Amino acid sequence: MNTQPGLACSQKDILFPDDDDEFRVIVREWLTAHYTLFKVQWGDQADPRSLVFRRGWEDHLCSNGMAGLGWPEQYGGHALDLRRQAVFHEEHALCGAPLGINLIGHGILAPTLLHFGTEAQKRSHLPGILSNQVIWCQGYSEPGAGSDLAALRTRAEATATGYRLNGHKIWTSFADQADWCFVLARTDLNAPRHRGLSFMLVNMRQPGVRVSPIRQLTGEAEFCEVFFDNAEVRREDLVGEENQGWKIAMAAASYERGTYFIPRLVRFHQELMQIRQWIADRQQPGEHAQTSSLVRRWSRLAVDSHVLALKSRRALASAVSGEPPGPLGSSTKVHWSEAHQTLLALALELLGSRACLSASFADDEEAALFTHAFLWSKAETILAGTSEIQRNIIAEKVLGLPKGA
Numbered sequence: 001m002n003t004q005p006g007l008a009c010s011q012k013d014i015l016f017p018d019d020d021d022e023f024r025v026i027v028r029e030w031l032t033a034h035y036t037l038f039k040v041q042w043g044d045q046a047d048p049r050s051l052v053f054r055r056g057w058e059d060h061l062c063s064n065g066m067a068g069l070g071w072p073e074q075y076g077g078h079a080l081d082l083r084r085q086a087v088f089h090e091e092h093a094l095c096g097a098p099l100g101i102n103l104i105g106h107g108i109l110a111p112t113l114l115h116f117g118t119e120a121q122k123r124s125h126l127p128g129i130l131s132n133q134v135i136w137c138q139g140y141s142e143p144g145a146g147s148d149l150a151a152l153r154t155r156a157e158a159t160a161t162g163y164r165l166n167g168h169k170i171w172t173s174f175a176d177q178a179d180w181c182f183v184l185a186r187t188d189l190n191a192p193r194h195r196g197l198s199f200m201l202v203n204m205r206q207p208g209v210r211v212s213p214i215r216q217l218t219g220e221a222e223f224c225e226v227f228f229d230n231a232e233v234r235r236e237d238l239v240g241e242e243n244q245g246w247k248i249a250m251a252a253a254s255y256e257r258g259t260y261f262i263p264r265l266v267r268f269h270q271e272l273m274q275i276r277q278w279i280a281d282r283q284q285p286g287e288h289a290q291t292s293s294l295v296r297r298w299s300r301l302a303v304d305s306h307v308l309a310l311k312s313r314r315a316l317a318s319a320v321s322g323e324p325p326g327p328l329g330s331s332t333k334v335h336w337s338e339a340h341q342t343l344l345a346l347a348l349e350l351l352g353s354r355a356c357l358s359a360s361f362a363d364d365e366e367a368a369l370f371t372h373a374f375l376w377s378k379a380e381t382i383l384a385g386t387s388e389i390q391r392n393i394i395a396e397k398v399l400g401l402p403k404g405a
């Protein structure tokens with residue numbers, strides 16, 4: 001263990017040191033025991049980057065009742081408060097388990113239905129999410145509508161039984177795995193842009209839906225283009241009122257507030273600790289000068305890690321007290337995504353040739369994971385609102401600066 005004062009940093013309970021002890025211990029023991037065994041069963045296929053492995057672990061959690069943490073008990077949930085949900089997410093990340101592939105179903109659609117859905121919609125769609133047998137994707141972005149989402153052109157025309165959907169979505173994560181998609185579509189061409197949109201649930205397993213995966217920098221194809229060509233939407237799959245979809249989509253985006261950053265924050269901290277070890281390994285007596293600039297760069301990232309933990313705690317506290325989501329979330333998003341890119345650039349520098357030669361997970365797991373994270377992190381300043389858009393929000397809503405031309 002390194003004892004350099006410049007590299008000191010604690011590793012456990014990043015979000016709530018010494019809090020919620022008994023619950024935390026139970027969760028930790030369960031997750032550690034199950035994830036360890038699960039990995040052993042997968043042998044050399046236990047690659048946390050692989051979608052199949054991630055789905056397998058998510059299925060395991062769901063089939064053992066570790067889903068629906070915050071849902072009411074009447075829908076099969078555990079009705080845990082936000083603090084305990086946060087502890088679960090923190091422990092899940094600390095034990096090294098990867099995120100699942102039905103994050104959109106569990107984290108966005110389920111709370112949206114619980115809030116805006118009819119009783120019939122809840123009874124129809126929540127069980128498939130709870131069991132993880134139904135995977136969901138989110139169909140908002142289009143080639144001409146990303147940051148400016150209200151420019152979307154996918155059209156839903158009313159029919160005798162519901163709607164006929166035509167349009168082109170893009171960057172739809174997990175669309176090729178998904179059974180259902182929640183879509184924002186235009187139902188009134190004459191209304192002002194935000195007012196003519198509806199939020200609807202679309203069955204992906206029908207002839208009018210075509211999915212075309214897009215290969216990413218990492219070599220995987222986690223997101224896709226989706227083409228709707230006279231796809232059918234049943235009337236009972238319209239969520240909320242017709243033309244009120246914008247309000248629902250904005251609310252949906254806020255449901256993960258308080259917990260979204262927890263696994264990312266833990267990962268950041270774990271990666272920071274790994275880098276600390278590499279720097280420490282390079283420190284020979286009398287060679288401090290060579291590593292001091294690395295220590296300085298690492299220390300800045302350690303400050304980032306600490307500040308991000310404070311920001312996450314603040315977001316959680318405000319969510320717990322029932323305050324509506326505010327623009328400060330934009331500050332956490334920009335800070336985390338940009339600091340994470342800086343951290344991974346440092347990691348790749350330290351890995352050197354190992355990063356270039358790490359094609360095989362089996363040969364060099366550590367280098368393979370860091371290289372994958374480095375490549376993936378390029379998306380982090382784009383997804384869920386680009387850094388430029390977040391800065392616009394901070395400028396206008398936090399600092400009160402005038403709107404740009």
Ligand SMILES: Cc1cc2nc3c(=O)[nH]c(=O)nc-3n(C[C@H](O)[C@H](O)[C@H](O)COP(=O)(O)OP(=O)(O)OC[C@H]3O[C@@H](n4cnc5c(N)ncnc54)[C@H](O)[C@@H]3O)c2cc1C
Pocket residue numbers: 137138139140141142143145146147148170171172173174223379380382383384385386387388389392
């Ligand atoms: C990994 C990943 C997963 C995704 N998953 C999904 C998904 O599941 N479902 C879904 O619907 N979408 C998804 N997206 C899409 C994502 O929401 C959009 O990429 C994002 O909103 C940006 O839109 P755009 O790509 O169309 O870029 P554009 O909006 O075209 O922006 C292009 C550039 O212009 C800048 N820009 C645009 N407007 C302004 C402005 N007003 N001021 C300053 N700069 C501006 C942007 O910051 C950006 O640099 C995903 C994206 C990624 C990267």
